[in-house]
Amino acid sequence: MQSNFYTIREYPQGTPALEVFERQQQELPELQDGEVRIRNNWLSVDPYMRGRMSGVTTYIEPFTLGAPLEGAAVGEVIESRDTRFQPGDKVSHMGGWRDVAQLSGDAVTTLPDIAVPEQAYLGVLGMPGMTAWTGLNTIAEMRDGDNVLVSAASGAVGSLAVQLAKARGGTVVGLAGSQAKRDWLESQGIKAVDYRNRTAEELTEALQAACPDGFDIYYENVGGVCLEAALNCLRVGARIAVCGMISRYNDTEPAAGPANLAMILIRRARMQGFIVFEHWDQYPRFIAEIGPRVAAGEISYTETVREGLDATPQAFLELFEGANQGKMLVRLDSA
Amino acid sequence: MQSNFYTIREYPQGTPALEVFERQQQELPELQDGEVRIRNNWLSVDPYMRGRMSGVTTYIEPFTLGAPLEGAAVGEVIESRDTRFQPGDKVSHMGGWRDVAQLSGDAVTTLPDIAVPEQAYLGVLGMPGMTAWTGLNTIAEMRDGDNVLVSAASGAVGSLAVQLAKARGGTVVGLAGSQAKRDWLESQGIKAVDYRNRTAEELTEALQAACPDGFDIYYENVGGVCLEAALNCLRVGARIAVCGMISRYNDTEPAAGPANLAMILIRRARMQGFIVFEHWDQYPRFIAEIGPRVAAGEISYTETVREGLDATPQAFLELFEGANQGKMLVRLDSA
Numbered sequence: 001m002q003s004n005f006y007t008i009r010e011y012p013q014g015t016p017a018l019e020v021f022e023r024q025q026q027e028l029p030e031l032q033d034g035e036v037r038i039r040n041n042w043l044s045v046d047p048y049m050r051g052r053m054s055g056v057t058t059y060i061e062p063f064t065l066g067a068p069l070e071g072a073a074v075g076e077v078i079e080s081r082d083t084r085f086q087p088g089d090k091v092s093h094m095g096g097w098r099d100v101a102q103l104s105g106d107a108v109t110t111l112p113d114i115a116v117p118e119q120a121y122l123g124v125l126g127m128p129g130m131t132a133w134t135g136l137n138t139i140a141e142m143r144d145g146d147n148v149l150v151s152a153a154s155g156a157v158g159s160l161a162v163q164l165a166k167a168r169g170g171t172v173v174g175l176a177g178s179q180a181k182r183d184w185l186e187s188q189g190i191k192a193v194d195y196r197n198r199t200a201e202e203l204t205e206a207l208q209a210a211c212p213d214g215f216d217i218y219y220e221n222v223g224g225v226c227l228e229a230a231l232n233c234l235r236v237g238a239r240i241a242v243c244g245m246i247s248r249y250n251d252t253e254p255a256a257g258p259a260n261l262a263m264i265l266i267r268r269a270r271m272q273g274f275i276v277f278e279h280w281d282q283y284p285r286f287i288a289e290i291g292p293r294v295a296a297g298e299i300s301y302t303e304t305v306r307e308g309l310d311a312t313p314q315a316f317l318e319l320f321e322g323a324n325q326g327k328m329l330v331r332l333d334s335a
Numbered sequence: 336m337q338s339n340f341y342t343i344r345e346y347p348q349g350t351p352a353l354e355v356f357e358r359q360q361q362e363l364p365e366l367q368d369g370e371v372r373i374r375n376n377w378l379s380v381d382p383y384m385r386g387r388m389s390g391v392t393t394y395i396e397p398f399t400l401g402a403p404l405e406g407a408a409v410g411e412v413i414e415s416r417d418t419r420f421q422p423g424d425k426v427s428h429m430g431g432w433r434d435v436a437q438l439s440g441d442a443v444t445t446l447p448d449i450a451v452p453e454q455a456y457l458g459v460l461g462m463p464g465m466t467a468w469t470g471l472n473t474i475a476e477m478r479d480g481d482n483v484l485v486s487a488a489s490g491a492v493g494s495l496a497v498q499l500a501k502a503r504g505g506t507v508v509g510l511a512g513s514q515a516k517r518d519w520l521e522s523q524g525i526k527a528v529d530y531r532n533r534t535a536e537e538l539t540e541a542l543q544a545a546c547p548d549g550f551d552i553y554y555e556n557v558g559g560v561c562l563e564a565a566l567n568c569l570r571v572g573a574r575i576a577v578c579g580m581i582s583r584y585n586d587t588e589p590a591a592g593p594a595n596l597a598m599i600l601i602r603r604a605r606m607q608g609f610i611v612f613e614h615w616d617q618y619p620r621f622i623a624e625i626g627p628r629v630a631a632g633e634i635s636y637t638e639t640v641r642e643g644l645d646a647t648p649q650a651f652l653e654l655f656e657g658a659n660q661g662k663m664l665v666r667l668d669s670a
Contacts, residue, residue, distance in 0.1 A: 261593070275600075
């Protein structure tokens with residue numbers, strides 16, 4: 001059986017060109033004991049993947065040039081030599097960027113039995129949702145009534161973060177760069193603030209207007225001017241959960257950091273980085289808490305969907321232009 | 336009775352000129368019920384005082400122009416209308432920058448009964464020592480075997496921090512800007528690294544050579560190039576305790592922050608600011624633990640002493656030139 005997949009020809013500098021990505025085809029070897037073959041229905045593209053294209057190990061190994069790229073995917077088992085899986089089972093796994101994946105059963109997870117569309121396990125109930133939940137609860141130790149600022153607030157992570165924060169009763173402000181995104185935020189009862197084409201001083205004023213008492217929590221996805229303005233608006237004892245700095249991922253030169261980092265001292269604040277994969281033991285708790293609320297429609301989520309395997313590289317690159325609202329997904333023909 | 340004191344004529348911009356400080360004299364009013372009159376023997380000058388000269392409230396109120404400046408001092412009660420104090424009692428209080436202080440008894444503390452020189456309560460057993468202990472234990476949650484990097488490592492705070500860290504068994508590296516300071520550090524079994532006239536890259540290499548495994552804790556007093564190099568040398572899960580950023584206190588323009596702040600994410604590190612006064616409820620624990628070790632000579636401390644009230648402004652300004660080794664003190668004629 002053939003598998004069509006994407007790889008990269010080289011480790012790109014700066015913003016990757018579309019030509020860096022190459023579609024290839026391979027004949028899958030015969031299925032071995034313990035292996036599972038899966039026809040993917042949905043592929044995930046996520047900003048963190050840029051780090052794996054750098055050729056250096058940061059907190060995760062780089063992709064191997066010429067080999068299939070990896071990423072979250074959901075699909076249906078079509079052949080199994082692992083007794084835990086039967087053809088027809090819906091599963092999630094990391095064998096994305098391809099139409100057919102062949103993996104050890106140990107690397108495959110049966111989807112939970114919750115009445116949600118299967119692609120929800122790539123977004124609100126997958127790694128991005130788990131990232132929002134972990135950042136707010138485990139890292140930032142969110143309490144009832146906390147005022148919370150979320151950057152990239154209409155993205156896959158941020159759109160759940162704002163809803164989880166709102167449910168705790170404080171003022172929630174979301175940073176977003178387009179009117180459509182801000183409209184969605186306002187529809188959720190979130191105060192939306194535009195960060196584009198604003199200096200740190202201007203953004204600081206806008207945040208002070210939106211939340212004069214300042215923020216107990218800043219959920220940081222972005223870096224740059226958003227971080228600098230957020231630092232100016234912290235309450236005493238604030239917590240900053242750092243799960244990404246997307247504004248920096250394509251930088252070729254280090255950019256200067258925030259000039260007001262001393263606010264960490266002045267506000268006795270705490271800034272902590274985290275990688276969601278290191279907290280994955282908490283995933284069952286997350287699903288138990290959030291899954292039923294998604295199924296009941298209490299938590300809303302949006303998707304930006306691109307069609308077909310060939311759309312995957314472009315979908316990935318669009319993340320860095322902020323083209324997605326909610327989770328960026330690729331739907332394959334089989335879905 | 337006359338009290339001689341220093342005040343400031345204006346809130347200085349940048350590095351204060353000596354002329355900003357003005358010596359004045361006042362006739363003390365008659366002692367009221369509940370008040371204590373103290374002849375100061377030793378005055379403390381500390382970097383945090385610069386923040387109170389800025390005219391804006393950061394984490395502490397600004398000094399009042401024309402009124403006596405405040406700061407830690409130790410002295411002897413010469414008259415008391417508070418039954419808790421008798422003439423001859425040795426006390427500590429915040430009525431420094433003057434020779435005779437008259438204060439409410441509620442603002443005065445009798446020195447503990449430990450066999451140490453009285454001025455130790457301005458340094459190793461006072462606010463600076465408590466700052467070192469709180470930063471390492473409460474904020475950075477130091478564990479046995481942690482590798483610890485300390486900036487301003489021969490200063491009042493750093494010189495205790497390196498010894499507390501060394502006692503936990505890991506590699507301890509201290510940053511210091513003069514050969515004499517580094518000699519003192521080496522005499523304590525601390526690896527000493529020079530940070531002066533080095534770029535962040537050069538300092539990073541020097542730190543990697545001193546401690547190839549990286550640091551579990553960075554005790555941050557300085558900001559600037561030291562912070563940037565330290566961020567490059569963190570181990571996964573590192574903690575940064577921020578108790579000051581002395582390199583910034585005289586800045587008139589915000590300076591760019593570290594270009595590598597994303598290391599917080601890559602190393603899943605935590606950076607937390609703290610103000611020791613907010614942890615003062617732990618002072619009895621600190622004294623019980625550290626006091627006997629100082630009295631027994633197990634913890635060494637050094638002092639840089641200037642003589643006489645008139646030396647106080649210059650002693651304060653010298654802090655920003657790194658002129659002190661250990662605690663900078665002013666000894667008054669009565670001591």
